[in-house]
Amino acid sequence: MAPQGYADIHGKAVVLACGGFEANPEMRVRYYGPGWESCRVRGTRYNTGDGLNAALAIDAQAFGGWSTCHAVQWDISAPPFGDRVVLDNFQKHSYPIGIVVNLKGERFVDEGADYRNHTYAKYGREVMKQPQRTAVQIFDAKTIDMVRDEYRIHQVTKAEANSIEELAQKLEISVEGLSKTVREFNAACKPGQYNPAILDGNTTTGITPPKSNWALPIDKPPYSGFVVTCGITFSFGGVRINEHCEVQNTSDRSIPGLYAAGEMVGGIFYENYLGGAGLMSGAVFGRIAGTSAGHRAKG
Numbered sequence: 402m403a404p405q406g407y408a409d410i411h412g413k414a415v416v417l418a419c420g421g422f423e424a425n426p427e428m429r430v431r432y433y434g435p436g437w438e439s440c441r442v443r444g445t446r447y448n449t450g451d452g453l454n455a456a457l458a459i460d461a462q463a464f465g466g467w468s469t470c471h472a473v474q475w476d477i478s479a480p481p482f483g484d485r486v487v488l489d490n491f492q493k494h495s496y497p498i499g500i501v502v503n504l505k506g507e508r509f510v511d512e513g514a515d516y517r518n519h520t521y522a523k524y525g526r527e528v529m530k531q532p533q534r535t536a537v538q539i540f541d542a543k544t545i546d547m548v549r550d551e552y553r554i555h556q557v558t559k560a561e562a563n564s565i566e567e568l569a570q571k572l573e574i575s576v577e578g579l580s581k582t583v584r585e586f587n588a589a590c591k592p593g594q595y596n597p598a599i600l601d602g603n604t605t606t607g608i609t610p611p612k613s614n615w616a617l618p619i620d621k622p623p624y625s626g627f628v629v630t631c632g633i634t635f636s637f638g639g640v641r642i643n644e645h646c647e648v649q650n651t652s653d654r655s656i657p658g659l660y661a662a663g664e665m666v667g668g669i670f671y672e673n674y675l676g677g678a679g680l681m682s683g684a685v686f687g688r689i690a691g692t693s694a695g696h697r698a699k700g
Contacts, residue, residue: 412658412698413658413697413698413700414658414659414660414693414694414695414697414698415658415659415660415694416646416660416661416662416690416691416694417452417455417456417640417648417659417660417661417662417665418452418661418662418663418665418683418687418690419448419451419452419663419665420445420448420452420635420663420664420665421448421450421453421470421635421636421637421638421639421664421665422448422449422450422453422636422638423442423444423448423470423633423634423635423636424442424444424445424446424447424448424449424482425448425449425450426438428449428450428636429633429636432467432468432636432638433468433469433470436529436534437529437633439534440472440529440534440630440631440632440633441475441479441480441481441482441491441630441631441632441633442481442482442483442632442633443473443475443483443489443491443492443632443633443634444482444483444634444635445482445483446481446482448635448664450636452665453638453639453640453665456640456648456656456659456661456665457640459650459656459659460650460651460656461640461641461648461649461650461651461656461659462640462641462648462649462650462651462653463638463639463640463641463667464638464639464640464641464649464667464668465637465638465639465641465666465667465668465669465670465671466637466638466667466670466671466672467636467637467638467667468638469526469637469670469671469672470526470633470634470635470636470637471522471525471633471634471635471636471637471670471674471679472522472523472525472526472529472631472632472633472634473492473494473521473522473524473525473631473632473634474492474493474494474496474501474521474524474525474528474536474538474629474630474631474632475491475492475493475525475629475630475631475632476491476492476493476556476557476558476627476628476629476630477535477558477628477629477630478556478557478558478628479491479556479630479632487554487556489551490550490551490554490556491551491556491632492521492551492632493538493551493552493627493629494517494521494549494551495517495538495540495547495548495549495552496512496517496524496538497512497513497516497517497520497597497614497615498540498544498547498548498597498615498617499512499538499539499540499544499548499619500512500538500539500582500583500586500612500619501524501536501537501538501539502536502537502539502574502578502579502582503531503532503535503536503537503574504531504532504533504535504537504573504574504575505532505574505575505578506569506574506575506576506577506578506579506580506581506582507578507582508582508586508608508610509527509530509531509536509610510524510527510610511610511611511612511613512612512615513603513604513612513613513614513615513616514613514614515600515613515614516600517676518675518676518677519673519675519676520673521676522634522673522674522676523672523673523674525631525632525633526631528629528630528631529631534630534631535628535629535630536628536629536630537572537574537626537627537628537629538626538627538629539568539583539619539624539625539626539627540619540624540625540626541619541620541621541622541623541624541625542621542622542623542624543617543621544617545625547597552627557627558627558628558629559625559626559627559628560572560625560626561623561624561625561626562622562623562624563622563623563624564622564624565579565580565583565619565624566579566580568624568625568626571626572626572628583619585608586605586608586612586616586618586619587618587619587620588607589605589606589607589608589611589612589616590603590605590612590616590617590618591603591604591605591606591616593616595615595617597615600613600614601614601615602614603615603616603617604616635664635679636664637667637669637670637671637674638667639661639664639665639666639667639668639669640661640665640666640667641653641667641668642660642661642666642686642690643655644689645660645689645693646660646661646662646666646686646689646690646693647659647660647693648660648661658694658697660690660693660694661686661690662683662686662687662689662690662691663682663683663686663687664679664683666682666686669682
């Protein structure tokens with residue numbers, strides 16, 4: 402928007418690199434389902450899908466994982482959108498060395514399925530499926546000193562207690578449910594060589610879901626619980642491009658002068674995300690789109 406109001410700017414080439422629709426509650430519900438209007442947005446409030454909708458309106462081809470997104474476990478007291486002071490520290494990513502339960506006190510994911518960077522971007526969506534879109538990460542005295550610095554900020558929602566029952570009461574989750582879960586989890590842990598730096602194979606037996614690595618009994622007080630919800634990072638759905646980053650229409654033809662890069666590009670991520678992959682995608686396709694648009698503008 403210009404100082405005098407709205408204005409039309411004409412050019413030979415346009416690069417769409419204005420992100421996805423993670424900050425648009427209507428689009429989140431449309432593509433992800435009921436309840437998604439209430440998730441927290443980790444970043445800007447302005448990624449509302451305007452670029453995507455403008456492209457689709459001129460017959461750009463929708464492509465990629467429109468029904469899924471990058472979403473993490475995010476402190477339940479975090480504001481609706483990203484905080485420029487706290488930055489990324491509302492995230493809670495040490496769950497592989499603890500357990501994660503819902504308000505019934507029940508585990509619902511394999512916390513040790515893989516390294517954090519292989520699971521963190523999909524476990525926020527698992528929290529969205531739980532009652533009140535809420536979960537609690539629990540650690541005991543053996544592991545609490547190993548959690549990431551984001552657990553030590555002032556703006557954190559946590560409780561500490563000398564018994565599991567007291568912890569459940571403080572967290573307002575099912576005392577009976579959490580006690581049963583921790584008791585069964587501890588019994589399922591087997592002696593092994595614990596090593597949080599590798600996939601150590603320290604697994605549970607006889608419980609569902611299992612914990613495939615880093616399974617240590619939760620048995621040394623004090624116990625700590627951190628309350629999280631879902632924080633969406635970005636949407637996976639976008640538009641189809643070719644090798645020159647030209648946006649393709651629904652007939653698989655290039656839309657003249659229109660290019661896309663970054664989160665606008667569909668087909669990169671489906672269901673899950675590997676930590677850092679978005680940065681590489683933005684760098685690679687941003688360079689290609691910029692180069693292609695520059696050549697067209699000179700022509």
